[in-house]
Amino acid sequence: MSRIDAVIEDIKKLFKKQPNTIYKVRIVDEVYSGMINIFFEYYKIGYATTSQQIARLEGTYREQIPAIKQQIKHETGLTVTIK
Template identity: 85%
Template sequence: MTEIDEIIVQIKQLFTKKPNTIYEVRIVDEVYSGMINIFFEYYKIGYATTSQQIARLEGTYCEQIPVIKQQIKHETGLTIVTIK
């Protein structure tokens, strides 16, 4: 099982369908530290966003971000936001 597969398993465990709740995965490429953070975020309409870090990858994954994004989207169906 690869790191990406483990991340997808964690996302599926955290993703509980609740009414009026918006879920998304945020991929943040930290330029200065050379790391990639992946967060699971959700918020109920009218309430603050809850963000939980689920992975911290080496900078070598930087070129694979589009593939990671597509794989997570395909497996979970969640919205993926990328920040550089």
Template identity: 60%
Template sequence: MTTIDDIILEIQKRFTKKPNTIYEVKLVDQVYSGKINVYFQYYKIGYATTAQQIARLDGEIYRAQLPEIAKKIRKVTGITVIK
């Protein structure tokens, strides 16, 4: 099972700090499948957005913890988190 610390390590591996590039982490709660997907997104102005799924969490366990997960990812990585 993927832990929050594993997700943060994956984000840090992908975060390369290129100039004029916007980075975001998106937490998507899929109600019908009962899962929470975590995506790492980046884009340059004038170019298409690139998104990579980095984790899939069990919704029953992590749904109530989404605000705390978003705060922890933001605090550790400094990247914008969208819920």
């Protein structure tokens, strides 16, 4: 199992289909630390966003970010943003 497959499994465990709740995954490329963070975020309408870090990848994955985004989106169906 690859590192990205493990991240997708973690996302699937956290994703609970609840009414009036918006779910998304955010990929953050930290330029100064050289790391890539992946967060699972959700919020109910009218409430604050809850964000949970699910992975911290080495900078060697930087070129693979678009492919990682597509794989997560394809396998989970969630919105994925890159910052």
